[in-house]
Amino acid sequence: CVITNAVVVDPDTLIKEIDKLAQKNITLNDRLFISENAHLVLDYHKKEDQLREESLGKNKLGTTVRGIGPCYADKVGRSHTVRMADLRDLKKLKAKLQTIVDYKNKIFAALYNTEPISAAPLFEKCKSYADKLLPFITDTTEFLHKSIADGKSILFEGAQGTLLDLDHGTFPFVTSSNSSGLGMPAGSGVPAKMVDKFIGVAKAYTTRVGAGPFPTEQDNEIGQYIRDEGNEYGTTTGRPRRCGWFDAVAVSYAVTISAVDSIALMHLDTLAGLKEIKICR
Template sequence: MATIILGSQWGDEGKGKLTDHLLSTNAFDICARAAGGHNAGHSISFHLLPSGLINPQTDNLIGSSVVFNVDAFFKELGELEAKGVPDLHSRIHVSSRCHLNFALHAAVDGLSEVKLGSEQIGTTKRGIGPSYSNKASRDGLRVIDLYSDSFERKLRQLADSYRQRYGDLLQYDVEAELANYAGYKEKLRPYIVDAVAYMQKAQELKKSVLVEGSQALMLDIDYGTYPYVTSSNTSLGGCIQGLALSPFFLKNVIAVVKAYTTRVGGGPFPTEQLNDVGTKLQDIGGEIGVSTGRRRRCGWLDLVVLKYSMAINLDVLDTFPTIRVATAYITPDGSKVTTFPADLGDLDKYEVEYTDFEGWQTSTQGVRDWSALPPQAQKYINFIESFVGVKVAYIGTGQDREEMVIRA
């Protein structure tokens, strides 16, 4: 059966910590990435690779909807090999249907952002968007295409099409890219699998599968704050599609959320605090993007955004005398909105309605029992559960994997 871990805000919620905890229980046979690219921010060696590689008993799959960067793949494998991770190369598999993420895409990504000017998306500039764009326009190249006689011709055509669009601004060497892939061609072959057959067998054998969702719901290409989103489906549906999972194979869906809100890059952020509160959240929370190195924007928890949650990271709020959560948006005519609008222009007209809570102003770092949490913290969690309608099963109380209250 499958357990899926999803982000419920704009990413960086601490999904990696929960993933590490679940993997440490030895309860999963397989760990899989369903979508995204080498822009995940779990840790230094896991931008592309599934986190299950840390557990020598877990097999790992990079699923068909992932855009696959060969350089990042072997770089991260090399880092893990240097750390002595056992049976590394026999436990990682790459879907033959993954679309390739080239250096060309990264070059185009940077130019696309420059053209947007003040309306930049704030991408990682790793070419994720252009890779998915080529996939959707049906002129992308997949892992399996690397072994086709048409590979060189198609990559040259792709480069030429971008050259026509950007001219001399495009700093890219197609000959170097072709030589790079010629060197990787046989090196990559042992890792490639038919992921459809792989997952069918896993489901037939009733293997336990942990799915690492990428980014978060509010960055979903369909349901996020479009156009300030990533280029893949980061929701439950994206995980099912990206791994050819049967919905009947699902056991748990765990949504992860911070007890406050952060995001990197452009786009609307109704509860953002451009003041001392925001700075304090950045400093205490160590809010620097793992993938980007950028300082994250910070604000209060938004329960309009947060439709469901099963994991809360609490300790950053320990020193605040008052803690706020957004529970509605107020329109210019005074009516309340409790759903996130599709038209982002509406957000500029709304005021945020907050509910205030007394802070606990004592350290919760390392607490592992619900009863040991301050009453004010318990009240805060209980309110979130009541508002969202889902139990909070995991509460992070520090950066270490063991620092967690488990109520499941």
């Protein structure tokens, strides 16, 4: 498993998953590789995410409030970031965290009139992150290219969906990264021309989490049926997903911009109990 440079990593969640596997005697030594350039989602990102979302009132974006957007914003801003490589030098990281926290507290006080955060407990957490994660941190771009040169097969897995792509999705109701197939090269350091085949994964119906346009949405008993039969509740948040009919227009668009060669259509059985199925085309 390779976590590449484009991923923003919540170290608390990752370490929980590593520990859970360890309890089952599954080791990740020489099996998990984390990019030294991947950015860390820290506590102040989650706080900022929640404060920003609450301040929007009825115009909320529907974020999961896990700090992803603020982390990507810091990445683009460049000045106040923590990357995996920073865990290698805790002395420098301590000073960096103090600078970042001082900056964040000014924003929190001026914009949201909220209590300040402290850098000390955050640094202690980062020390524990270093203990757990340093063995897995490496140059994943070099690792991937060496693997390709050695003739190994590689499966790149995207996150979320095409219409949540920052540049090509239903902006502003999108995520903070390029989640379509177009994000693969920059997100991994491997050129698209090295990929033999792009496989699109789609459901036999449409779902959406949070706000945003949804032409085929069924905010009724049909939508609830799909939600329950398909277990359409957020994996991490438990939030019920919005459900509706298959949108062939949206899927066609996704196929076009990601140069999809074939589609794996999921959840056909979820619709088996419905007498009538509709498709938007």
